[in-house]
Structures are given as structure tokens and as C-alpha cells.
Amino acid sequence: MSAKSENLFMVSLKDAAAGGAVALALFGVLIGMKAEVASGLGGQLGIEYRWAAVAIAVAIVFGGRLLLNLFVWKTDKPVTATAKGFLPSAKPLAKLGKYAMPVFLILAVVLPFLLMSAYGSRGSRQYLDLAILVTTYVMLGWGLNIVVGLAGLLDLGYVAFYAVGAYSYALLAQYFGFSFWICLPLAGILAAFWGIILGFPVLRLRGDYLAIVTLAFGEIIRVVLLNWYDFTGGPDGISGIPRPSFFGIEFERGPGGFADTFGLEYNSIHRIIFLYYLILIMALVTNFVTMRLRKLPVGRAWEALREDEIACRSLGINTTHTKLTAFALGAMFGGFAGSFFATRQGFISPESFTFIESAVILAIVVLGGLGSQIGVVIAAVVMIGGFEFFRGLEEYRMLVFGLLMVVIMVWKPRGLISTRMPSITLSGKKAKGISADLVQEGHG
Amino acid sequence: MDYFLQQLINGVTLGSIYGLIAIGYTMVYGIIGMINFAHGDIFMVGAFIALIFIVAFGITAGLPVALLILALIGVLVISMALTAAWGWTVERIAYRPLRGSFRLAPLITAIGASITLQNFVQISQGARNKPLQPLISGGFTLSDGGPDGSGFIVQLSYSQILIIVVTVVLMVGFTFLINKTSLGRAQRACEQDRKMASLVGVNVDRTISLTFVMGAGLASVAGLMFLLYYGVIDFYIGFLAGVKAFTAAVLGGIGSLPGAMLGGLLIGLIETFWSGYFSVEYKDVAAFSILAIVLIFMPEGLLGKPEVEKV
Numbered sequence: 001m002s003a004k005s006e007n008l009f010m011v012s013l014k015d016a017a018a019g020g021a022v023a024l025a026l027f028g029v030l031i032g033m034k035a036e037v038a039s040g041l042g043g044q045l046g047i048e049y050r051w052a053a054v055a056i057a058v059a060i061v062f063g064g065r066l067l068l069n070l071f072v073w074k075t076d077k078p079v080t081a082t083a084k085g086f087l088p089s090a091k092p093l094a095k096l097g098k099y100a101m102p103v104f105l106i107l108a109v110v111l112p113f114l115l116m117s118a119y120g121s122r123g124s125r126q127y128l129d130l131a132i133l134v135t136t137y138v139m140l141g142w143g144l145n146i147v148v149g150l151a152g153l154l155d156l157g158y159v160a161f162y163a164v165g166a167y168s169y170a171l172l173a174q175y176f177g178f179s180f181w182i183c184l185p186l187a188g189i190l191a192a193f194w195g196i197i198l199g200f201p202v203l204r205l206r207g208d209y210l211a212i213v214t215l216a217f218g219e220i221i222r223v224v225l226l227n228w229y230d231f232t233g234g235p236d237g238i239s240g241i242p243r244p245s246f247f248g249i250e251f252e253r254g255p256g257g258f259a260d261t262f263g264l265e266y267n268s269i270h271r272i273i274f275l276y277y278l279i280l281i282m283a284l285v286t287n288f289v290t291m292r293l294r295k296l297p298v299g300r301a302w303e304a305l306r307e308d309e310i311a312c313r314s315l316g317i318n319t320t321h322t323k324l325t326a327f328a329l330g331a332m333f334g335g336f337a338g339s340f341f342a343t344r345q346g347f348i349s350p351e352s353f354t355f356i357e358s359a360v361i362l363a364i365v366v367l368g369g370l371g372s373q374i375g376v377v378i379a380a381v382v383m384i385g386g387f388e389f390f391r392g393l394e395e396y397r398m399l400v401f402g403l404l405m406v407v408i409m410v411w412k413p414r415g416l417i418s419t420r421m422p423s424i425t426l427s428g429k430k431a432k433g434i435s436a437d438l439v440q441e442g443h444g
Numbered sequence: 445m446d447y448f449l450q451q452l453i454n455g456v457t458l459g460s461i462y463g464l465i466a467i468g469y470t471m472v473y474g475i476i477g478m479i480n481f482a483h484g485d486i487f488m489v490g491a492f493i494a495l496i497f498i499v500a501f502g503i504t505a506g507l508p509v510a511l512l513i514l515a516l517i518g519v520l521v522i523s524m525a526l527t528a529a530w531g532w533t534v535e536r537i538a539y540r541p542l543r544g545s546f547r548l549a550p551l552i553t554a555i556g557a558s559i560t561l562q563n564f565v566q567i568s569q570g571a572r573n574k575p576l577q578p579l580i581s582g583g584f585t586l587s588d589g590g591p592d593g594s595g596f597i598v599q600l601s602y603s604q605i606l607i608i609v610v611t612v613v614l615m616v617g618f619t620f621l622i623n624k625t626s627l628g629r630a631q632r633a634c635e636q637d638r639k640m641a642s643l644v645g646v647n648v649d650r651t652i653s654l655t656f657v658m659g660a661g662l663a664s665v666a667g668l669m670f671l672l673y674y675g676v677i678d679f680y681i682g683f684l685a686g687v688k689a690f691t692a693a694v695l696g697g698i699g700s701l702p703g704a705m706l707g708g709l710l711i712g713l714i715e716t717f718w719s720g721y722f723s724v725e726y727k728d729v730a731a732f733s734i735l736a737i738v739l740i741f742m743p744e745g746l747l748g749k750p751e752v753e754k755v
Contacts, residue, residue, distance in 0.1 A: 022529060022533060025526060025529045026526075026529055026530060026533060029493050029496055029497075029526055030489070030492065030493070030496075030564070030565065030568050030569065031568045033496045033500060034568065034569055034570065035492075035495055035496050035499050035569060035574055036570060037572065037574070037575070044577065045495075045499045045574060045575070045576060046499065047496065047499050047500050148548075154548065154551075201736060201740045202736075202739075202740075204740065204743055205739055205740075205743055208473070208477075208478075208479055208698075209694060209739055209743060211479065211551075212479070212690060212691065212694050212735070213735070213736050213739060215687065216687075216691065216732035216735055216736060217732075217736075219687065219728060219732060220728075220729050220732050220733070223725070223726065223728050223729050224726075224729065226725075227725040227726065355683070355687075356559070359555045359559070362552070362555070363552055363555065363556070366548050366549070366551075366552045367552070370548065395563075395566070395567055396563075396567065398559055398562075398563040399559075399560060399563040399564055399567060401559060402556045402557065402558070402559030402560030402561075402562075402563060403556070403560050404556070405552060405553065405555065405556025405559065406537070406538050406553045406556040406557055406560065409542070409549055409552045409553045409556065410537075410538070410541045410542060410553065413542055413545040413546065413549040414545075414546065414549075
């Protein structure tokens with residue numbers, strides 16, 4: 001063993017010991033001593049000591065840090081470099097990226113049939129439910145992408161519009177007996193209206209001030225929904241929300257139902273498949289509209305606004321209109337998704353519209369890579385799909401989710417898909433992806 | 445009038461707690477320009493650590509007063525140190541690798557850190573709320589409701605006095621630290637221009653770490669105060685308190701220490717008076733609405749410096 005590697009080992013050991021000491025300070029109290037209301041003490045708090053758990057936690061931190069130091073961080077030949085050799089380099093992957101979109105699309109379209117043939121109609125139900133959930137988040141991510149990714153306005157209260165959409169449908173159906181297909185556009189319009197209401201006062205705000213006001217707005221909507229008992233049912237929520245029909249044909253057993261009309265055998269999975277296609281189409285419409293809008297003057301104005309608001313104003317772009325359209329459109333798609341959520345669940349309560357939801361949607365947009373549509377899909381599949389994967393470990397789920405957010409962001413600060421396609425190029429030149437390092441996002 | 449006085453006392457107490465948390469937000473925002481979303485959860489961790497030591501040391505209201513005060517100071521010091529370690533770790537793991545990255549990246553890791561802390565405490569300490577027997581009882585009765593006993597009884601409890609006194613002492617000490625010591629000077633330098641500060645020999649990383657450590661220390665004081673005042677905590681208290689405190693920091697003008705304190709007091713007062721005179725349910729709505737209104741007319745907050753837009 002040479003002197004150098006000896007030195008490396010000592011340095012690594014010292015560093016790992018420091019890490020272990022910090023871990024001891026952190027976990028010693030919170031893991032090692034659990035304050036619990038003991039039954040024997042007459043309802044008073046007692047301490048339950050768990051030093052073994054602390055020892056394990058500290059050992060994991062110490063060992064992990066030592067190994068990482070020895071083999072990755074401090075050595076000249078990190079293992080990751082060797083591993084990189086086996087992985088395909090980025091270039092062919094970029095070519096593959098061109099085909100990713102159609103492949104994803106085809107996969108999404110045939111997914112129910114794949115699942116049906118693999119698991120049967122009974123077994124595939126849970127996977128379809130998961131697919132519906134992921135697609136809902138994809139749609140929400142795409143909607144928020146208009147506000148955050150394109151217009152560069154940081155919105156921490158997006159779930160408010162989701163809630164407005166859901167409650168619009170539920171209340172309209174409850175009080176007026178409107179069907180899903182009438183309520184869907186109405187919910188979108190109402191949400192867009194709320195988007196404008198929120199947009200007006202916050203037009204003058206920038207960056208983080210905007211973030212906190214939108215967060216406050218989201219909380220206000222939730223608190224009002226929670227406390228306006230006579231109208232919204234308060235914490236009890238609204239139940240018995242009508243299910244959507246296939247353009248007037250209900251999914252029910254017997255004559256006149258969906259199965260009967262199309263000469264199929266009745267199966268409850270039909271409705272699930274229908275819901276899946278419904279949200280898939282809604283999400284694709286969101287994507288289509290966004291992609292087209294990007295090419296229109298208003299879409300270019302959004303991106304210009306994201307890059308530099310002052311330059312925007314000096315070029316004569318009406319920033320008020322630009323911001324309001326972004327807010328309204330983002331909110332509208334949130335509202336659509338909300339009314340879909342209401343009809344799928346059949347029951348809604350303010351519990352479903354907490355700040356965590358906003359954070360999850362924002363995380364999907366940012367982790368996917370701001371402004372990247374396909375990035376949102378990948379992030380939604382990874383985060384929501386991965387989240388459901390941990391269902392067995394119920395209580396550790398959110399912990400893993402939070403850790404994942406930190407780890408992915410530290411690993412790829414620009415998001416998973418960080419190249420951007422320019423929305424406009426000089427004629428004759430082929431559009432080339434721009435590395436995210438060259439794109440400076442604005443401070444709007 | 446008596447009712448008003450009682451609400452005023454309660455409002456100032458609550459406002460002091462918010463103010464202590466708000467300082468952590470405002471310092472971090474001032475120095476690296478990010479919303480430290482996990483700060484509310486650091487406050488929660490501080491409250492939990494304090495609770496655990498109070499129970500483990502067997503501190504109860506039955507102890508002699510002098511011993512009780514000494515014990516509480518001991519708990520305070522330990523929990524400040526341990527909470528500061530949490531603050532330092534969060535900064536080291538979630539924020540430092542992203543320094544110089546784009547603006548939204550640390551915000552997302554902050555939200556991630558907040559979720560992680562919340563769920564870590566939920567798992568390690570259990571989801572049920574933890575009631576603590578009141579340690580400091582009694583107080584001054586400022587008005588006993590008049591000779592016929594029909595008026596409103598106004599009380600200023602010892603725990604309220606304690607909270608207000610501790611807050612004032614910490615504020616004075618802190619203002620001294622920021623304005624007179626070399627650490628405070630380094631912090632103000634980093635706030636103005638990080639690159640320039642590093643050129644003249646300020647250790648920027650260390651200064652930022654210390655900012656987080658101090659913020660976490662103050663948050664843990666707020667945690668202990670919260671515990672003493674309300675007597676019950678759970679793993680979720682950090683979120684709402686954090687949002688309110690950040691609202692307070694923005695209201696007072698983010699980046700300004702007196703502003704954070706003023707904002708905290710205002711939010712506390714608005715909340716208490718709203719629940720005292722109108723409805724308890726909508727107190728959060730009132731606080732947030734005031735924030736929106738203030739920001740629309742004074743986007744830089746009450747005591748903040750107007751931001752100059754540069755091309």
C-alpha cells in the first residue's frame with residue numbers, strides 16, 4: 001500500500017467519523033428518545049429509549065460516507081467513471097429522444113389493452129387506476145408548465161384551481177343536476193376566471209413575492225372550502241358526485257348501458273378504461289394547445305417574459321395581458337383536471353387540495369425540466385409511479401418522496417430533460433436543442 | 445376595553461413567536477435569496493427536541509422556581525445546539541450543492557427537505573400529538589372584572605411575560621450581533637455582493653452556514669416558547685407556523701430584521717383580533733389577505749428597501 005492510498009484512507013476515515021458524529025447529534029434525540037403518552041403513567045408523557053436504532057442509523061451514515069469517500073469522492077479513479085463506460089453515451093440517446101414522443105404516445109394509447117391481456121380485467125384494475133393518477137398529474141404538470149415553465153411565474157398555489165374545478169363540477173352537479181359534459185367547460189371557465197382574479201393583484205409582484213401570495217391564495221381557497229359548511233359541506237366534503245357517461249350512455253348493467261349498446265358483456269372495468277382515455281385525451285389536448293400557443297405571438301411573449309421582463313416591456317409587449325393569459329390558461333387546465341378528479345373519485349373534500357399537492361405538481365414541472373413537455377411526463381411517472389410503488393411501506397412513502405425530491409434536484413438541478421427546443425429559428429436553419437446552461441431563466 | 449387589552453396581550457405573545465421564526469426566513473432570504481421552506485419544520489424539530497428533554501429530565505411544575513428556570517435554560521441551550529445541527533445539515537445537503545444554480549432548484553429541494561423532516565418526525569416520534577403538563581402556571585390579573593364581577597377578566601400569565609422578555613432579549617442581542625460583530629459584518633457583506641465579499645476574504649460558505657445555524661437556533665427558541673405556551677405539539681405544527689412566519693417576513697420587508705419582528709407582531713395581532721372579534725375559522729384568511737393587500741400597494745413590504753430593477 002503506497003503512502004498516498006494510506007493518506008486517502010485516513011482522510012476518508014476522518015471525514016466519515018465527522019459525518020457519523022453529526023448523525024449522532026441529529027438522530028440521537030429524535031430517533032433514540034421517543035416521547036410517548038404511556039398508558040401506565042396516567043396519560044403523561046414518558047420516554048421510550050431506542051439506542052439500537054440510533055446505532056444503526058449512525059453506522060449507515062458512517063459506512064456510507066466512508067465507502068463513498070474511498071471509491072467515489074476522494075479517489076482519482078471513481079467507480080462511477082468506470083460505470084460510465086458501460087452506459088451508452090448521451091449522443092445516441094439524443095437521437096432516440098426524437099422517437100420517444102411517438103413511442104410514449106402509442107404506449108399510452110394501447111396501455112389498457114396491454115394490461116388487460118397481461119393481468120385480466122380484474123387484475124389490471126389497480127394498474128389502470130395508477131395510470132389514471134399518473135396521467136392526471138401529467139395534465140396538471142402541463143397546465144402548470146404554462147405558468148412556471150413558459151411564462152416564468154412561480155406559482156405555489158396551483159392546487160387552488162384544481163380545487164375550483166373539482167368543486168365547480170361537484171356543486172353544479174349537486175345543485176343543478178348538470179352532467180359532466182356540461183360542467184367540464186364550465187369548470188374550466190370558472191377556474192380561468194379565478195386565475196384572472198388572482199392574476200390582477202399579483203401582476204406587480206416579482207419572483208418570491210409572487211410565490212408567497214399564490215401560496216396564500218391556495219390556502220385561502222382551502223380554508224374557505226373547509227369552513228363554508230352550508231355551501232361546500234366543509235370537512236365532510238361532497239359525496240355522490242355523478243359519474244361521467246359515454247356521451248349520454250351510462251356505464252351500467254342492463255339495457256341502455258354501455259355494454260348493452262355496444263354488444264359487450266358487462267364489466268366494471270369498462271368505466272375505468274373510459275376514464276383513462278378521457279384523462280389521456282384531456283392531457284393531450286393540454287399538450288397540443290400549449291405547443292401551438294408557443295408558436296403564437298402570445299406564447300413567444302410568455303417565453304420572452306420569462307427571460308427578461310424589462311426587455312419585454314421596452315419592446316412594447318403588454319406584460320399585463322401576457323401574465324394574465326398565462327395565469328388564466330394554466331388555471332383553466334387545472335380546472336379541467338379538477339373536474340375530472342371529482343368525477344373519478346365521486347367524493348371530494350378539502351383534504352385533497354392541500355399545499356402538498358401544489359408542491360408535488362411544482363416538483364414534477366421543475367424535476368422534469370422547466371418548459372419541457374416530455375420531461376413532465378417522465379417526472380410524473382417517476383415521482384407518482386414510484387410513490388405508489390412504495391405503497392407497501394405506507395408510512396415511509398412520504399419520507400422517500402421528500403428525499404427523492406432533494407436527491408434528484410441535487411443530481412440534476414436543471415431537471416431531467418434540460419435541453420430546450422427553440423420555439424422559433426431563422427428560416428433554413430434546423431432547430432437544434434439548446435443546452436439549459438445557456439438559457440437563463442428570468443426573475444418574473 | 446378589557447377584552448381588547450386581553451387580545452392585545454395574546455396577540456403580542458403570538459406575534460413574538462412568529463417574529464422569532466420570521467428572523468430565520470428573512471436572514472436566509474437576505475443572504476442567498478431563497479425561501480427556506482424547511483425552516484418551519486426546523487421550528488417543529490426544535491419544539492420536539494425541547495419536549496423530549498423536558499420529559500427526559502423530569503421537569504415538572506412541582507420544582508422550585510429557581511431550579512425550574514435553570515432547567516429550562518439548560519433545555520433551551522441543548523435544544524438550540526441540536527436544532528442548529530439540523531439547520532446546518534439541511535443547508536449542507538440540500539442547498540449548498542445548488543449554490544449558483546438556477547432559482548427554482550433550491551426551492552424544490554427546500555420543499556423536499558420540509559416533507560422529509562415532517563415525515564421523519566412523524567415516523568420517529570409518532571403521529572399522535574404530544575400533550576405536556578403546563579410548567580409555568582399563574583400570572584398577574586390586570587383586571588378582575590370590576591367590583592360586581594360582570595367585566596372581563598384580563599390576565600397576563602407568567603409564560604406570556606417569559607415569551608415576550610425572551611424575544612426582546614434575543615432581538616437586542618441579535619441586532620448587536622448583526623451590527624457590531626465581524627460575523628454580522630461578513631453577513632451583511634455577503635448579502636450585498638457574494639462574489640465581492642469572497643474576494644476581500646470573507647468565507648462565504650461558512651457565513652451562509654452560520655446564518656442557517658443562527659436561524660435554526662432562534663427557531664428552536666420559538667419552538668420551546670410554543671411548547672410552553674400551548675402545551676401541545678405535533679409533527680405538523682411547522683407548516684402553518686412556517687407559512688405565517690414567512691408571511692410576516694414578507695410583510696415587514698424581507699431581508700430586514702426589524703421588519704421581520706414588526707411583521708411577526710402584526711400577523712400575531714391580526715390573527716388574535718380577528719379571532720377575538722370576528723371568527724376563529726377565518727383567521728388565516730385574514731392574515732393572508734392583509735399580506736396580499738400590503739404587497740399590492742407596497743411590494744417591498746413595510747420596512748424593506750425598494751428593489752431597483754437593473755437591466
